[in-house]
Amino acid sequence: MIRKLFPLALFFSLSCFATPSVEVLFSTNPSVVKVHVANKKGNHGVGSGVVVAKNYIVTNCHVIANSQGIHVTKYGVSYSPDALIADWKSDLCILKFKFLELKPVIMTSTAKVEYETDVFTKSYGGNAAKPGSSFGTVKAKFEYNGYQIIQSSASFSLGASGGGLFNYKGELLGITTFKTPGRSAFYYSMPVEIIEEMLNNGKEISVTTAPERAFWDTSEENQPFFMRVVSALNKKDWNKLFLISRDWVKDEPDADESNFHLGLANYHQDNQTIAKELFEKVVSQNTKHTLSYLYLYKIAKLNDNRVEMDEYQSIINQLDSNIDLANE
Numbered sequence: 001m002i003r004k005l006f007p008l009a010l011f012f013s014l015s016c017f018a019t020p021s022v023e024v025l026f027s028t029n030p031s032v033v034k035v036h037v038a039n040k041k042g043n044h045g046v047g048s049g050v051v052v053a054k055n056y057i058v059t060n061c062h063v064i065a066n067s068q069g070i071h072v073t074k075y076g077v078s079y080s081p082d083a084l085i086a087d088w089k090s091d092l093c094i095l096k097f098k099f100l101e102l103k104p105v106i107m108t109s110t111a112k113v114e115y116e117t118d119v120f121t122k123s124y125g126g127n128a129a130k131p132g133s134s135f136g137t138v139k140a141k142f143e144y145n146g147y148q149i150i151q152s153s154a155s156f157s158l159g160a161s162g163g164g165l166f167n168y169k170g171e172l173l174g175i176t177t178f179k180t181p182g183r184s185a186f187y188y189s190m191p192v193e194i195i196e197e198m199l200n201n202g203k204e205i206s207v208t209t210a211p212e213r214a215f216w217d218t219s220e221e222n223q224p225f226f227m228r229v230v231s232a233l234n235k236k237d238w239n240k241l242f243l244i245s246r247d248w249v250k251d252e253p254d255a256d257e258s259n260f261h262l263g264l265a266n267y268h269q270d271n272q273t274i275a276k277e278l279f280e281k282v283v284s285q286n287t288k289h290t291l292s293y294l295y296l297y298k299i300a301k302l303n304d305n306r307v308e309m310d311e312y313q314s315i316i317n318q319l320d321s322n323i324d325l326a327n328e
Contacts, residue, residue, distance in 0.1 A: 019135055020120055020168040027170045031105040032131045033074045034124045035059050035095075035162060037067035048123040048131070048162040050172060052107065055100045058195050059162035060177050061086055061093040062217070065210040070095065074102055085202035090145075090194050091177055091214035096204060105164065108171040110148050110191040113138055115288040116319050121154045121176050123163020131163075136187075137320070139290075140257055142226040144215075149226075150174050150189045165189040178216045180230050188216070225251065229261050238268040256286045263295065272299050290319045298328060 174189030263278030
């Protein structure tokens with residue numbers, strides 16, 4: 001059982017993904033800051049933050065929770081907040097300042113973001129002097145309290161929560177927040193729509209005591225379905241995956257990811273006919289769901305259906321050229 005997922009840190013990574021223009025990469029630098037905190041014992045910690053409006057910086061609540069002092073730095077200048085807007089469960093906290101002379105980002109809607117959209121992260125990792133980036137694509141979106149959490153392949157490691165996930169126009173999509181354990185980790189960002197709601201309707205507070213844990217930091221049975229399937233996937237426990245995804249489909253009958261995961265469970269339990277129907281349902285709704293096409297390819301290969309294999313191979317190569325079908 002996954003009892004805990006991990007806050008994160010970003011690192012600069014070389015990859016085979018197309019990268020945004022140098023102008024876009026540099027345009028986001030002024031809006032990403034380093035967040036410094038001190039606890040009761042005097043220990044110092046760091047995280048990241050993103051300027052989302054004049055005098056407002058968003059970070060993850062777990063960066064500043066229960067701290068005794070907070071300040072952010074940029075270009076050698078230190079700024080101290082005088083208030084806080086917190087959504088502890090969503091793990092998003094907005095720091096308010098009186099005189100913050102830093103450029104806000106442009107935020108865009110996550111609802112319109114398609115799978116396989118190119119994205120990059122921007123954050124301070126390992127207490128770096130300058131923000132670094134990693135690159136990838138949107139791999140999934142999950143429903144959360146009326147919002148959509150983004151899973152991307154832009155990787156990050158432990159230590160620098162609160163960075164930004166940007167599209168290649170330099171627009172903020174979300175705040176990089178947590179990852180699953182293991183080498184084949186999943187990387188999640190909280191959407192900007194929550195930030196906008198907090199800016200418009202959030203109440204200011206002056207204490208950093210966390211009244212509740214972030215939803216991703218609770219026991220597995222209390223987590224949303226998209227997180228509950230992770231332990232089954234990591235352990236290749238296909239019966240557990242089937243049971244969880246079956247309930248997920250009951251709760252979200254038309255969601256891409258609920259149907260995909262139920263299809264995946266059926267595929268690994270040798271129920272190819274049901275699996276194929278589910279994968280076909282997903283791609284009929286989402287023509288950029290690469291993993292569904294991948295498993296449709298695998299089913300076609302098992303049945304030696306060369307026509308379908310060629311069709312799915314062509315689609316997969318267009319969506320994600322990093323997938324090596326020769327080893328599938």
